[in-house]
Amino acid sequence: MHNLMRPGRPLGALAALVVLAALVGALSSPPAARSQAADVLLNVLATGAKKLNIVIPNFTLVAGTDPAGLGKSLPLVTARDLTFSSLFSVVTEVPPIAAGDPAALRAAFGNFAAAGAHAGLHGLLTLRGDRAEVEMRLHDLTSPEFRLIGSKKVEMPTNQARRLAHKIADEVVMQFTGELGIADTKMAYVGVVSGHKELHMMDYDGANPTRVTSNNSINLSPVWSPDTRSLAFTSYMRGYPYLYRMFPFENRPVQVLAGFLGINTTPAFSPDGRTVALTLSRDGNPEVYLLTLATGAFRRLTTYAGIDTEPTWSPTGREIAFVSERAGGAHVFVMDAEGANVRRVTQSGFNTQPRWSPKGDTIAFTSRQGNFDLWAVSPDGSNLRRLTAGPGNNEGASWAPNARHLVFQSNRSGNYQLYTMLADGSEQQPLPRGAGESTSASWSPRLP
Amino acid sequence: MAHRWGSAQLLAIPVLALSLFLVGCPKRPATTAASAPAPTGTPAPSSPAPSSPSTPSMTPAPAAPATAAPATPPRPSEFAENANLKDVYFDFDKYDIRANDAKILDTNAAWLKTNDNLVLIEGHCDERGTNEYNLALGERRAKSTMNYLVSQGVQASRITIISYGKERPVCTEHTEDCWARNRRSHFLTKSR
Numbered sequence: 231m232h233n234l235m236r237p238g239r240p241l242g243a244l245a246a247l248v249v250l251a252a253l254v255g256a257l258s259s260p261p262a263a264r265s266q267a268a269d270v271l272l273n274v275l276a277t278g279a280k281k282l283n284i285v286i287p288n289f290t291l292v293a294g295t296d297p298a299g300l301g302k303s304l305p306l307v308t309a310r311d312l313t314f315s316s317l318f319s320v321v322t323e324v325p326p327i328a329a330g331d332p333a334a335l336r337a338a339f340g341n342f343a344a345a346g347a348h349a350g351l352h353g354l355l356t357l358r359g360d361r362a363e364v365e366m367r368l369h370d371l372t373s374p375e376f377r378l379i380g381s382k383k384v385e386m387p388t389n390q391a392r393r394l395a396h397k398i399a400d401e402v403v404m405q406f407t408g409e410l411g412i413a414d415t416k417m418a419y420v421g422v423v424s425g426h427k428e429l430h431m432m433d434y435d436g437a438n439p440t441r442v443t444s445n446n447s448i449n450l451s452p453v454w455s456p457d458t459r460s461l462a463f464t465s466y467m468r469g470y471p472y473l474y475r476m477f478p479f480e481n482r483p484v485q486v487l488a489g490f491l492g493i494n495t496t497p498a499f500s501p502d503g504r505t506v507a508l509t510l511s512r513d514g515n516p517e518v519y520l521l522t523l524a525t526g527a528f529r530r531l532t533t534y535a536g537i538d539t540e541p542t543w544s545p546t547g548r549e550i551a552f553v554s555e556r557a558g559g560a561h562v563f564v565m566d567a568e569g570a571n572v573r574r575v576t577q578s579g580f581n582t583q584p585r586w587s588p589k590g591d592t593i594a595f596t597s598r599q600g601n602f603d604l605w606a607v608s609p610d611g612s613n614l615r616r617l618t619a620g621p622g623n624n625e626g627a628s629w630a631p632n633a634r635h636l637v638f639q640s641n642r643s644g645n646y647q648l649y650t651m652l653a654d655g656s657e658q659q660p661l662p663r664g665a666g667e668s669t670s671a672s673w674s675p676r677l678p
Numbered sequence: 679m680a681h682r683w684g685s686a687q688l689l690a691i692p693v694l695a696l697s698l699f700l701v702g703c704p705k706r707p708a709t710t711a712a713s714a715p716a717p718t719g720t721p722a723p724s725s726p727a728p729s730s731p732s733t734p735s736m737t738p739a740p741a742a743p744a745t746a747a748p749a750t751p752p753r754p755s756e757f758a759e760n761a762n763l764k765d766v767y768f769d770f771d772k773y774d775i776r777a778n779d780a781k782i783l784d785t786n787a788a789w790l791k792t793n794d795n796l797v798l799i800e801g802h803c804d805e806r807g808t809n810e811y812n813l814a815l816g817e818r819r820a821k822s823t824m825n826y827l828v829s830q831g832v833q834a835s836r837i838t839i840i841s842y843g844k845e846r847p848v849c850t851e852h853t854e855d856c857w858a859r860n861r862r863s864h865f866l867t868k869s870r
Contacts, residue, residue, distance in 0.1 A: 427845070448845050451810060464813075469753035470840060471813065491751070493817045493841050496810045509814060515821065516814040539814045553811060559771070560811060580771070582811040596808055625808055670809065 266379035267349070267405035270370045271317075274348045282317060282406065284349040285342040285371075287324040289364060294357030300388075301326060301355050304364070304395040308351075310435065311399030311413035315634070316652060317406065321347070329354050335369070336376060343371040350376070351402060362388045366398050368405055380405045392437060393677070400676070412630045416674040417637055418442075418452040418461050419648060422666030429463055431478060434630075434637075434673065436662035442478045443467075454674040455499050461672075462487060462497035462506060473497055473508055487521060488528075496540045500547050500567075507531075507541035507550060518552050520567075531569035542586045542593070543567075544609070551575065551584045551593050551609065562595050564609055575611045583626060589633040592653070596625040604638055604655070617655035624649075628673045637661070637671040751838040757798040757866035762789045766823060768861040770806070773818035775826050783823065786865065787830035795867040797837050799823050802864065803844045804857035816841035823863040 274282050286309055289301040305322050312318040321342065328334045339350045354365040363385040369376045382401050386394040396413035403411030413434065421430040423441065429449050432439040443449050445467040452463040455475075462475045473487040473494040488494040492511030499506055506521045510528070518532045518541045531550070532538035537560075540553040551564045562575040562584045575584075579597040586593050586609070594617070597605045602623040607614045618624035622642035629636055634653055639646045643660070646667040651658040661668075763786045766779035775783065790797060801820030803812040820839035828834050849856040 448842075450813075450845075469755060470751070492839070493813050495813050509810075511814070511817050511821075516817055537811070537814045537818060540810055582808045598806065598808075602808065 265405055265408065266370065266377075267368060268408060270348060270372060270379060271406045273372065279348075281319040282349060283319045283321075283347045284312065284351060284402070285321045285324060285339070285347045286312075286351045286353070287322075287338065288326040289353035289355040290326040290329050292329050292354045292356055292365075296355065296357055298388075298391075300357070300362060300391050304355075304391060304398070305351075305353065307392055307395035308399045308402070308413075311396055311411065312402060314413070314435070314650075315399075315403055315411055316657060317403065327352055339369060339371055339376050343376065347371045349379075349406075351398075353398070357388065360388050362386055362391050362394055364394060364398055366401060368402065392433065396433075409632055410676060412632050412635065412673075412676065414677050415631065416454075416458075416677065417628075417648070417661070417671045418454060418674065419671040420450060420452065420669045421664045422668075427669075429461065429476075430664075430668075431461075432661075439662075439664070442476065451496060451670055453497050453499060453672045456501060456503040456675055458674050458677055462499065464493075464495045464497070471495060473506075487523075492516075498541050498543055498550075500543050501545050502547055507543065509539040509541070518550070518569075531565065531567075533569075540582060540584060542584050544586050545588050545590045549609070551586055553582050553584060562593065562607070573611075575607060575609065576614075577611070579605075581605075585627050585629055585636075587629050587633045587653070588631055592633070594627045594629065594636060596627070604636070606653070615655075617651070618658070626670055628671050630673050631675050635673075637673050639669045639671065751798075752796065752868055754798060754840055754866070757796070757868045760795075760865060760867040762786075762793075763797070763865035763867065765862045765864050767858060768819055768863075770804070770857075770861065771815070773801075773815060773822045775822055780826065783826050784830060787827050787832050790827065790832045790836070793867075795836070795869055797832075798866040798868070799827075799837060799839045800846075800864040800866070801839065801841045802846060802848075802860055802862050804860040805844050805847065805850075805852070806857065807844065809843060809845070812843035813841050814843075816843045819861075819863050 271282055286305045288305055291301050309320040309322045312320050327338045342350065348371055350369040350371050352367040352369060356363045363383055365381065365383045367378055368380040370379045384394060384397045384401060393414055399413040400411035415434040416431050417434055418429060418431045420427045426446050427448050427450065428441055429443040429452050430439060430441050445465065447466040450464045452461045454461060459479065460475050460477050462473065464471050465474050471493050472489040475485045475487050487506060488508060488510060490510055490512035493516060494508065494510055496509045497506050504523055506523060508519055508521060509516050510519050515535055516537050516539050517530055518538050520529045520531060534554060534556040536555045538552060538554045541550045543550055548567050549564055550567055551562055553560050554563050557574060560580050560582050562581050563572055564575055565572040579599050581595050581597050583596040584593050591608060592606050593609055594604060594606050596602050601620060602625040603619060604617040604624050604627050605614065606617055622640055624638055624640045627636045627638040635650055636653060637648055637650050640649050646669045647663050648661040648668045648671050649658055650661065764782050766782050799820045801816035803816050807815060820841055824837050824839050847860045849859055
């Protein structure tokens with residue numbers, strides 16, 4: 231039997247991050263409250279393994295009938311989510327384990343434990359009416375008795391079964407790291423349809439692509455509201471570039487957020503969802519403004535007579551990074567959310583599209599030094615590092631809500647398509663190709 | 679059966695096949711086209727909560743240069759090409775009017791002063807900026823062009839500007855020649 235735990239192998243950078251996160255989480259709560267799964271992960275990583283090896287047998291049908299084969303297909307979606315997280319090495323397509331039969335469970339998991347599995351997910355599937363429920367039972371396969379370290383019931387309508395699989399994956403990640411995974415999220419993006427840029431959305435893994443505008447004009451820069459109910463975007467649907475808000479999951483008309491002369495662009499919701507930062511040129515040149523949604527009041531933040539644009543919020547809601555040409559070229563600056571205390575972040579290159587990470591410690595941005603590439607920097611300007619180095623142009627980054635992944639656009643394959651990568655630039659991989667160019671992705675918060 | 683634990687090797691099926699058991703989405707997104715009145719010069723944006731119209735409250739801005747257009751500009755589609763007004767071009771990442779382009783604008787201004795049309799100035803960029811920044815740069819190019827015409831005696835109230843950033847290029851080759859052709863202000867006119 232293989233044992234691929236390799237003592238002495240140095241921790242991967244990401245594994246180290248997870249260990250750190252788990253330790254921080256552990257130190258901030260009494261030992262009794264720390265999940266047993268986190269202990270398993272810490273112990274596994276301490277041996278030098280880079281990932282946690284988990285086996286997910288097909289789910290065990292305990293009630294109802296399963297004509298669609300969800301017991302086989304859901305574990306595959308969950309497995310793909312866990313693999314994407316870069317924390318797990320997953321084995322699937324294993325026969326289901328009988329429910330309520332400890333001997334069968336020991337026998338089934340025993341082989342995998344011997345082969346190096348650290349954890350096993352036993353899913354009990356109930357299909358009742360139009361609802362699907364999985365009782366997910368997580369076992370520590372490094373313990374002699376394969377002790378149960380966590381269990382939870384997750385339920386969705388059967389016609390959203392894929393979301394059920396995503397939620398299971400997010401719970402598994404939650405068990406091991408203390409923070410929910412990001413599999414139950416969506417991407418909004420711009421796709422070209424019959425020569426027009428229209429807004430689209432899809433699941434974070436590319437499933438369920440759906441067009442959400444059909445106005446035959448130019449639609450740009452979609453961004454999700456924190457409550458995931460709306461998308462703000464710029465559109466030329468009425469001829470001029472106005473800023474709009476649409477509600478893709480509700481039957482509500484599109485709202486105009488800003489329709490001033492000039493440009494109404496680059497929307498960014500504040501973390502509390504109450505304010506939209508944006509660019510307006512109504513006063514004579516592009517400046518950063520704040521729009522209070524409840525009152526419709528605008529407040530101007532910048533005053534420099536040249537271009538100020540592309541605001542992005544710190545997760546505290548107290549600071550905003552933006553792009554300005556006040557120092558020549560284009561550079562990233564940070565200011566208070568009232569517009570004061572402006573300080574410069576980037577020093578060289580032509581730098582645009584700043585995106586403040588949800589964890590607050592990093593600003594990703596696009597730098598043009600020949601081609602476009604993605605870079606990252608701390609908000610105080612330190613720790614500047616490059617995330618992509620071609621091929622082609624790499625731009626338009628958006629953070630996953632746990633700040634571990636980014637989605638971006640790249641024309642490395644010929645035309646622009648969407649890719650994901652880890653926050654250190656590794657594991658760059660394509661999302662499914664659109665019919666036309668796909669650009670300007672916005673990664674949603676976790677769906678409610 | 680021997681299962682190997684490779685690094686992130688997965689026995690799963692590719693995503694396209696996974697979509698087989700996907701059964702539809704949450705409620706189908708509404709694609710209702712906006713059916714609001716025509717845009718006004720300084721509209722108050724609609725907002726969900728208050729019943730009384732809100733006036734924008736903002737910190738006072740420095741005096742703006744030549745104010746733009748009629749209160750309700752015609753839609754861009756109402757303007758037409760006009761061979762009498764030539765395009766002007768810009769340096770990379772710049773929006774100032776160069777000497778030779780000023781001469782072209784002088785000619786355009788002369789025509790406009792003897793033909794009482796409304797004019798729409800489009801500002802455009804080449805592909806070498808990111809999309810959002812280029813919307814601002816195109817806006818600055820259109821504005822510089824407008825300011826020059828106004829300085830030559832064309833009434834500001836006749837002029838509307840619009841930025842297209844890099845969204846409406848005249849060519850798509852990745853060459854200096856094509857890039858230079860895209861960095862432009864373009865003129866359209868409409869009779870009053």
